[in-house]
Amino acid sequence: MLRLTEIKLPLNHDENALTAAIIAKLKLKPEQLHSYTVFKRGFDARKKTDIQLIYTLDIEVDNEAALLHTFAKDQHVKPSPDTSYKFVAQAPASLTERPxxxxxxxxxxxxxxxxxxxxxxxxxxxxxxxxxxxxxxxxxxxxxxxxxxxxxxxxxxxxxxxxxxxxxxxxxxxxxxxxxxxxxxxxxxxxxxxxxxxxxxxxxxxxxxxxxxxxxxxxxxxxxxxxxxxxxxxxxxxxxxxxxxxxxxxxxxxxxxxxxxxxxxxxxxxxxxxxxxxxxxAKPFSIGFRIEHEQSMIDECRFGPNAGNPILGAADYKLVHHCSNGRSVYSFCMCPGGTVVAAASEPGGVVTNGMSQYSRHERNANSAIVVGIDPERDYPGHPLAGIALQRKLEQQAFKLGGENYFAPAQLIGDFLAGKPSTELGDVKPSYTPNITLTDLTQLLPEFAVTAMREAIPAFDQQIKGFAKADGLLTGVETRTSxxxxxxxxxxxxxxxxxxxxxxxxxxxxxxxxxxxxxxxxxxxxxxxxxxxx
CATH class of the missing domain: 3.50.50.60 (FAD/NAD(P)-binding domain)
Structure with a gap:
């Protein structure tokens, strides 16, 4: 079996296009191609008006050895690897200990x-x-x-x-x-x-x-x-x-x-x-907030006129910004068409996370926007000091939310402007049981607030509308790793x-x-x- 990579076709190609592409790539006669399976399918959406599907295929053809010789210098034509799983051991019947x-x-x-x-x-x-x-x-x-x-x-x-x-x-x-x-x-x-x-x-x-x-x-x-x-x-x-x-x-x-x-x-x-x-x-982890936008905005920014195509589904994103204060801010656990969820495991603490169903049909997109922290710089000393930092932030979020497991939240525009939020905009919160509008800068260390205020407008350069004033931040995200x-x-x-x-x-x-x-x-x-x- 042969593995073909980087087979590119238009987003809405017809069902015969893959067969034609294989035959053209390998210069085959139609009867020489016995079968193929799709090993991987991705897409390239850099040109929103011309989104390409990218296939990796496993194919069965006549005389595979000859084809491999012909395409010996082509990195996109190789033997298919054996991806089947093989057990390394089998327990004897006499074994009495149980793991x-x-x-x-x-x-x-x-x-x-x-x-x-x-x-x-x-x-x-x-x-x-x-x-x-x-x-x-x-x-x-x-x-x-x-x-x-x-x-x-x-x-x-x-x-x-x-x-x-x-x-x-x-x-x-x-x-x-x-x-x-x-x-x-x-x-x-x-x-x-x-x-x-x-x-x-x-x-x-x-x-x-x-x-x-x-x-x-x-x-x-x-x-x-x-x-x-x-x-x-x-x-x-x-x-x-x-x-x-x-x-x-x-x-x-x-x-x-x-x-x-x-x-x-x-x-x-x-x-x-x-x-x-x-x-x-101790090891590094990250802290920050959940950020919510309307999913339709993310789809439009990522896919343009192809937004809503069922092959593409709800759009996601992956963002990172290296800040002038030496910190890095990045998106984490992006949930297209999902909800922000209460993820506390200890009484008296508020923790946020993100969740989606298979359909990804909810109104909002959300992800964590977090700042990386390092034990040597930010919580030196005891190996378990990171746990103490997580717990401190979660307890502060509990108090700021009203001590009833409501999550503290703030509009993006107010967070950037340095003022508490008092009313919601177009983006409606998905977190349950509820949120409390407040000033989230009270939650994170100053270096993290500074970094996030720099990063969010920078992310807006990649996804127009990311820094929109009525987008919503909900805190606190502490369980990234x-x-x-x-x-x-x-x-x-x-x-x-x-x-x-x-x-x-x-x-x-x-x-x-x-x-x-x-x-x-x-x-x-x-x-x-x-x-x-």
Missing amino acids: IVIGLGPCGLFAGLILAQMGFKPIILERGKEVRERTKDTFGFWRGKELNPESNVQYGEGGAGTFSDGKLYSQVKDPKHYGRKVMSEFVAAGAPDEIMYVSKPHIGTFKLVAMVEKMRATIIELGGEIRFSSRVDELHIDDGQLTGLTLASGERLNSRHVVLAVGHSARDTFQMLYDKGVYVE SPICIKRGADYQSINVKGLYPAGEGAGYAGGILSAGIDGIKVAEAVALAMLG
């Missing part, structure tokens, strides 16, 4: 799934509830009910990614094509087939809920065990070797192979790890606790659903090989 996975977000889900598929019968511990009960708690909080600290946007089956845009793309290097394994398992669990080939696939919350349930059922069918409402309160370490753990219920589980996939918000777990002597160090890194070695084990496998976003090794799933696969393989010696 434990802590956390059932994307990383823990795939670590558990791969271990189950290899016959290791993992025990998976999730401090939150199963996904449908968790969804009831989360939506209840958004409607003004009480926050459940153990069942919310951050904690529960599916992890924080369940209440997000469901983005399935990443910039991590993936030479072994683990990303294809993640995608194929999602499709098997009910995701749309298109996630296998569109350049920026996404799923959305409602589809993710059903998919997570099906993947859970698969793990159980393969001999795995999943326990909800099972928070880990203590690790047992004997002379540098992990030997087991104790749950909040008091039950002890013994295992010398434990995957730690707790997500970026498990602050009490991070404290426990530090207290037990597990090596932890984990504020710590739990260091691991080449064997994926903690550098000072053998048998502990820090994994995923919470440990500092992923950033999003796809990269977390990939890391879960890598760690599962390391556990399997270690258990077999």
Whole structure:
């Protein structure tokens, strides 16, 4: 099979255009082309009036060797790589020890799934509830009910990614094509087939809920065990070797192979790890606000007369500005046609995040606009100092919002002009339970406010209307990534606790659903090989 790349066609090409393009590119006779599949489809929208679709194709033709020889100097004609997943091990029937996975977000889900598929019968511990009960708690909080600290946007089956845009793309290097394994398992669990080939696939919350349930059922069918409402309160370490753990219920589980996939918000777990002597160090993260505009404006700016084309869908953006004060401001977790959501996991704190459904049909576009901060410069000292900074900002946002989980908000024009907001403009807030208009400059450090006031007008040069006066800022965004890194070695084990496998976003090794799933696969393989010696 041959791989063709950079096949460009007009946005609205007819169904025969791809066949014609392949035949023309390879100088074939029609009967020499047996079949083709679309491996990837993206688009180039730099010219709004002439948007091009860009295809990567796998094709079957007569005499592939001869064609490869003919096009030996053409980087766009190569043999198709083998992207199929191959298990590294299979557990023997005599194996009695069971690995434990802590956390059932994307990383823990795939670590558990791969271990189950290899016959290791993992025990998976999730401090939150199963996904449908968790969804009831989360939506209840958004409607003004009480926050459940153990069942919310951050904690529960599916992890924080369940209440997000469901983005399935990443910039991590993936030479072994683990990303294809993640995608194929999602499709098997009910995701749309298109996630296998569109350049920026996404799923959305409602589809993710059903998919997570099906993947859970698969793990159980393969001999795995999943326990909800099972928070880990203590690790047992004997002379540098992990030997087991104790749950909040008091039950002890013994295992010398434990995957730690707790997500970026498990602050009490991070404290426990530090207290037990597990090596932890501070890492950079970012802070800022959610920014909302009308999605129609973003579509028009990005796609011009092609706005609304179903192939293009709702437009997104990715922005970065390097400020004169040495800081960088960038967009993060952009949610086209989505909503700003309440993502608190601790009483007395307000946290924002973004979410979209698969359709991306909501009125507003939103993204985080955040400022990068560095531990050495901004919160030196204790490895967990970043957590203290996050908590401080979230508690300030709670007070500024009215101490009722309303989020403090401000119009963009007022933020830039340095005055509190008193009434809304055209952009209506999507955050629930509600917002409180105020002055957001009270929330962030001065360097962050200065940087954002410089960056937003700069972003307006790329997306006209980005700095429009009645766009809306909502605070505070603090959970962009984990504020710590739990260091691991080449064997994926903690550098000072053998048998502990820090994994995923919470440990500092992923950033999003796809990269977390990939890391879960890598760690599962390391556990399997270690258990077999």
